[in-house]
Amino acid sequence: MELDSITGRIAKKLYPQADITVAGFETTDRRDFYDLAVGNVPFGQYKVNDKAYNKLGFSIHNYFFAKAIDQVRPGGIVAFVTSRYTMDSKDSTARKHMAERADLLGAIRLPNNAFRANAGTDVVSDIIFLQKRDRPADIEPAWVQLGKTEDGFAINQYFVDHPDMVLGELTTESSQYGREELTVAPIESANLADQLAEAVQHIEGQYTAAEVDAPDIAEEEATRRTLPADPEVKNFSYTVVDGEVFYRENSVMTQVELSDTAKGRVTGMVELRQIVNELIDQQLNDYPDEDIQATQAKLNAAYDAFTAKYGLLNDRKNGRLFEQDSSYYLLCSLENLDEQGQLKSKAAMFTKRTIRPERTVTSVDTPSEALAVSIGEHGRVDLPYMAELLGTPGEYDRITTELSGVIFKDPAADPTDRKRAGRWQTSTCPAMSGQSCGWRSLRQRPTRNLPLMSPHWKRRSPENWKPPKLMCAWVPHGWTRILSRSL
Numbered sequence: 001m002e003l004d005s006i007t008g009r010i011a012k013k014l015y016p017q018a019d020i021t022v023a024g025f026e027t028t029d030r031r032d033f034y035d036l037a038v039g040n041v042p043f044g045q046y047k048v049n050d051k052a053y054n055k056l057g058f059s060i061h062n063y064f065f066a067k068a069i070d071q072v073r074p075g076g077i078v079a080f081v082t083s084r085y086t087m088d089s090k091d092s093t094a095r096k097h098m099a100e101r102a103d104l105l106g107a108i109r110l111p112n113n114a115f116r117a118n119a120g121t122d123v124v125s126d127i128i129f130l131q132k133r134d135r136p137a138d139i140e141p142a143w144v145q146l147g148k149t150e151d152g153f154a155i156n157q158y159f160v161d162h163p164d165m166v167l168g169e170l171t172t173e174s175s176q177y178g179r180e181e182l183t184v185a186p187i188e189s190a191n192l193a194d195q196l197a198e199a200v201q202h203i204e205g206q207y208t209a210a211e212v213d214a215p216d217i218a219e220e221e222a223t224r225r226t227l228p229a230d231p232e233v234k235n236f237s238y239t240v241v242d243g244e245v246f247y248r249e250n251s252v253m254t255q256v257e258l259s260d261t262a263k264g265r266v267t268g269m270v271e272l273r274q275i276v277n278e279l280i281d282q283q284l285n286d287y288p289d290e291d292i293q294a295t296q297a298k299l300n301a302a303y304d305a306f307t308a309k310y311g312l313l314n315d316r317k318n319g320r321l322f323e324q325d326s327s328y329y330l331l332c333s334l335e336n337l338d339e340q341g342q343l344k345s346k347a348a349m350f351t352k353r354t355i356r357p358e359r360t361v362t363s364v365d366t367p368s369e370a371l372a373v374s375i376g377e378h379g380r381v382d383l384p385y386m387a388e389l390l391g392t393p394g395e396y397d398r399i400t401t402e403l404s405g406v407i408f409k410d411p412a413a414d415p416t417d418r419k420r421a422g423r424w425q426t427s428t429c430p431a432m433s434g435q436s437c438g439w440r441s442l443r444q445r446p447t448r449n450l451p452l453m454s455p456h457w458k459r460r461s462p463e464n465w466k467p468p469k470l471m472c473a474w475v476p477h478g479w480t481r482i483l484s485r486s487l
Contacts, residue, residue: 001025025064026050030071030231032250036207037068040081054360057377061086062094065130069101073250074134077207078102084109084124087156088146088182095144102130104143105205107158108196111168111186124184129203153182165202167195227253236326240267247324258321265321268306269313273327275299276334276349283355292353300350303334312343364389367402371426381407381424400424 001021002008008022021028026048041064047054048063058066061082068078086094087107108127115121147160153170168184186192233239233248238256240246245266246253258266279295310318313331322328336345348354361377364370370386378385383396392398400407410423 001028024048025067028071032071032073032235033229033231034072035076035251037072037076037078038080039064039068041065043083043085056094056097058094058097062097065094065098065128069098069130069132072132074132075208076132077105077205078130078132079127081125081127084126084182086128087126087143087158088154090146092144092146096140098130099141099144100136102132103137103205104141104158105129105131106162106203107143107156107165108199108203109159109166109168109184110196111184111192113186114192124182129205131205131207155182162202165199167192167199225255227255229253234326236324237273238266238270238322238325240270245270262321265310265318268302268310269318269322269325269328269331272299272302272306272313272331272334273325275302276330277327279349280355283353284357286357296350300346303346303350307343312337314341361389363391366390367399368406370399371403371407375426381426383424 001023002011003022003024005022008020011018012020012022029052041061043061045059047058048060050063050067053063053067056063056066065078065080065082065086068080072078089095106129110125110127112122112124114125115123142161143156143158145157146154147157148154149160149163149170151170155170159166166184167190168186171183171185172180173183174180187195227241227246229235229248229251230239230241230253233253235248235250238245238247239253241253245256245258245263247256256266275295275298279292279299282292282295307313312318312335314335314337319328319332322331334347334349335343336347338344361373364373367386367390370389371381373389374380374382374386383399384393386399387393387395390399407424407426410425
């Protein structure tokens with residue numbers, strides 16, 4: 001993957017056997033496909049517009065980590081050079097995301113002169129090695145959080161526990177803004193190449209190459225039975241190639257031997273899956289009604305033809321053949337069945353829009369609205385974010401004044417934590433203390449297109465209802481979007 005067209009074209013000439021794409025990273029989507037991802041990721045506080053990752057809100061360097069982890073297969077390795085702020089940022093959100101999906105094999109912190117010769121800059125950089133897991137982690141590793149060295153420097157806990165992986169001396173220097181910032185001064189007379197070679201020996205982990213039987217080109221049958229994985233086919237899914245059924249597992253698609261009837265069943269369900277995914281994508285991207293209706297008509301025709309020949313999608317014979325496909329239960333949801341397992345009706349997707357595209361809230365009018373959005377998007381009281389929504393960045397007095405009694409400053413918080421503005425918290429939810437808060441009695445939609453616009457909800461008893469100062473500010477992270485869609 002190369003963004004610069006000149007560099008990309010040169011690379012294609014130098015490595016004609018390689019598949020080199022001249023495009024931005026946001027244009028590729030080959031999940032669970034690659035064995036290894038290596039690179040020097042760009043660094044900055046700006047974001048990349050990638051529909052699948054916009055909701056994370058990661059800056060560009062953390063976005064590269066998040067997407068690369070998704071692109072490599074389970075057991076695959078991600079080895080990136082990045083700024084120290086991937087590991088040392090006070091905000092651990094990106095590291096938590098990575099730690100859920102990959103194990104840290106190790107990290108090496110380079111001295112500030114490592115790139116002086118070829119880039120003309122003095123900057124502290126890290127080389128981070130991650131190995132993708134096959135299932136999410138349920139325990140947060142130590143490297144997600146920061147620690148302090150004996151000298152009082154706040155750095156990632158990994159480097160606190162492994163000081164030998166810092167190839168220099170931790171110290172401070174004056175920045176161009178007059179602040180004292182942490183840096184890593186090179187050790188005099190030390191050879192960086194030798195230091196790096198030694199540090200690499202301490203990277204813990206083992207890479208296992210994917211087991212792919214290389215077919216004998218002289219044997220036509222063997223050549224026909226395995227194919228490199230098509231990136232357009234989701235992992236653990238069936239696909240049809242030249243009339244034959246294949247099953248993708250990681251980097252390989254293997255032909256499945258089936259009878260003619262079974263092949264017809266699988267082929268039909270693959271077609272239905274493709275149409276359903278197309279319809280979902282059209283709704284997520286807010287296609288016009290005419291396009292949606294055309295795809296719905298195609299889905300109805302394909303479904304009717306399939307069920308007339310092979311029975312319901314939920315039928316045991318179809319399930320036995322297709323249950324290994326990652327989308328089988330999505331197909332099952334197309335049918336509403338009665339208690340006897342007979343078709344009661346088709347799902348609403350056949351005739352209606354069932355998905356609305358996500359709308360990102362960029363501005364609000366009141367601190368109450370800002371708090372509701374902040375809880376929904378960040379899961380906490382984020383004063384800087386709330387101030388930006390109100391169009392008054394850096395100004396918190398109005399927010400804290402109008403929300404007095406609803407939010408409070410955590411007395412145990414670090415007063416120097418400017419990023420979170422003192423770590424403000426919401427007051428306790430009434431429901432948690434046994435009081436009524438109208439949680440199960442939300443009657444009408446918000447008057448504006450915002451998640452859970454609290455001042456406009458009604459309680460169960462209209463005669464006793466009064467607009468609350470703020471409702472549902474305590475809703476856990478992610479619930480607001482779910483609830484707003486379901487109302």
